[in-house]
Amino acid sequence: MRFEWGTSAVGRTRGVVAAGVALLLGIGLLAGSQGVLARAEAAPAASTVVKRAPDPSYVVTPGIVFNHPFRKKKRTKIQRKIIHTVKNVPAGESIRLMTWNFDSPKLAKKFINAHRRGVSVQIIMARGLARSQGPGRSYPVLRKALAKGNAERPKSQRSWIRTCVATCRGKGGAMHSKLMLVSRSGATSHIAMQGSGNFTGAAAVQQFNDWTTITENPAVYDGWMTMWKQAKKDRNTKPLRFTVGTITSMFAPHKKKVDPALKVLDEVRCTGAANVPGGRTKVRIANAVWGDERGARVARKVRELARAGCDVRIVFMMMSLKIRNILRGLPAKQMVYITGATANKFKDRYVHLKGLAVQGNVDGRADGNVVLSSSENWTQLGWHSDEQNVIFRDDALMAAQYADWVDLIYRQAPRSLNNYVNSADPNGRVVPGTEFLGPRDYPFHELELH
Template structure:
């Protein structure tokens, strides 16, 4: 074990230091024209690539396993598709060998099933480090995921270098700021099977609810060291639980934006401000197509974004919006814009643990965008469009000129729009609190003691 960790640590440190030095030398952390950028149209995302080894004969990691880049969606109404994101995560974990690193940030980790998979990776010799929101972690009693992971990941660290020991911990509020909450949802893996430099992120937390109750997205970038090292720089800052400057950088066609923000252009407006509604050559109608799926719109920030959407609607853009929560002021701004509330109430009243709702946090554009009449753009994020989202730990990724990825998002959001049961006119309050009411960070939702994780996971496994 000492030889394995010693070799991995030295190589890992050398590679990381060199890569980060190169990244930091670029002005504003800008790295342009990266040749190895992974594109959704370079490989299919419908299913994981098959291993060349015989599955029945292999008990440990498969060195030939390939992590497929692109986007994965789950569908809470369809049993076989509920756990799609979970399966993507578990297959990646299963093929991480000893000496490799797994880094995770999630607002909530409350899944006995996923906890067992991370613990198994740690026991194999992988370095597992997890950060989650403190309020939720502290509210979990014995037998829940946080204390189980905390105790299990402490064991077996004696022979490992300090930076490669496994742990789960929390930050005081945000990990890279002074207020807000830790609300990111991402996983960084140095290598799984034959695939290197894996960046996974999206809207889903590591809970049964993320699969059974919510529509979520999960994008995967592979074999792109510059993107991976940039995200690892963010991780290195987050683990110190101190305030850092804003971090934004572009590698090829991928722009990464991390909150807390420091007065920069809003990630949503960074996309919307580049949209021209007419002159599209790739939509068939000449109108730019804008599909938006963001769970929560609130505060003045949400109103500013809504006003921009309203402007683009008036200018002739083809727009569809799906959401879960929205203040009355913002609903008023969007009146007349095609918008639906995806909160499907399964009982007599709204119940967060029974209802099905949209939890994605982003948008996609096809048409005249960023000066290209045949442009494509996707924003995938953990960030609700609220004041709290602005000041919390969040991640945003903008994929540009990736037609296959754009089409997948458009199709998925249009499907949610078709089945969403409510319009702005028959909006109902969800089980979450009114976004206009100021709440203590970490207490935005129902207490973890009320979370029926065993019941939810019984629907999956």
């Protein structure tokens, strides 16, 4: 395993939080739709018996999965993957979780049950969102339940949920990662999971998200655990990037490092591809939010590749006018739907993925395959926040799955750059039956906070 460390960190500045976190983090909250836990879930009795013990033969499948908010059987696919993994963690093992938002009664119950059967469950969540949750919501329920029964455990095996002042490993921004480390589930060990979705009901049923799983890989697991232990201390630290075989992990804050998206796109050559029809390298991009000069740099690179002959497609949720102008004329679609005749941000369906796939001439190979899966929007705030970026190379199946998923979203997306919308209109000017957003006043800042 090759580790790459950044330059030494300077003193931590805590005061950036309030203004910075409110912009350009992503679009995963929509927590108001989650409601509150039922009384039985919110405060289950200490004597609650877990109905089904973990299955020692259960196998956690590696690879990538997606959810689809319009298709009932695929809406909760990522959530089900997480639940099955957690349900089969036996006593004495550990779960380590980082999520920008935890707001799901169903998921909270599964993690509480794991703690009660002797699993060490430790969760880090963004402070602002944790403080915004009232009685009965996931954070206070988890905090109370995970505190019980710790006295008899070694300190390292106690359970808890806590927050960081801002970015756990940086000096600004926020804790925006979405990942889970599990020491063992069933017959599978060293499980490292990550993706674009938070641990919320909205992420499960309202967003297009991805979730990747790496199993039986102690080097990747230990490398991610290094990051986790740094985050737990809530101190400014150096950037952490390392490569294990064909998997590169890049944890923000990045500081002066190369942009993860540009790291992949700079390796692309548009002609001479041996694994796609016509020899044109296929570039498929699904990133929810593009902003600031950082997003513009990525956009200019994408435009350069399109001019050089690459087969490019883009799906997104939001981007600035400057970036839309850079990408003007390219096949780019805005995926945002609403339910019903009037807009309601808690019923929106939208792209929340944050990555890309390349099939073709990339990384020095004519038959190359690369996937970037991430929690990070292409914004300056993402650069300074806790984020994970994972680059998978030479995985033809994953690259094909990601590219096909982008194509599926592209076919279903209602808007292009030419009819981009900033707003859903709560006053009813949306034409009934169109299921498209209205033309103005979309709560951009609120969705960015999510």
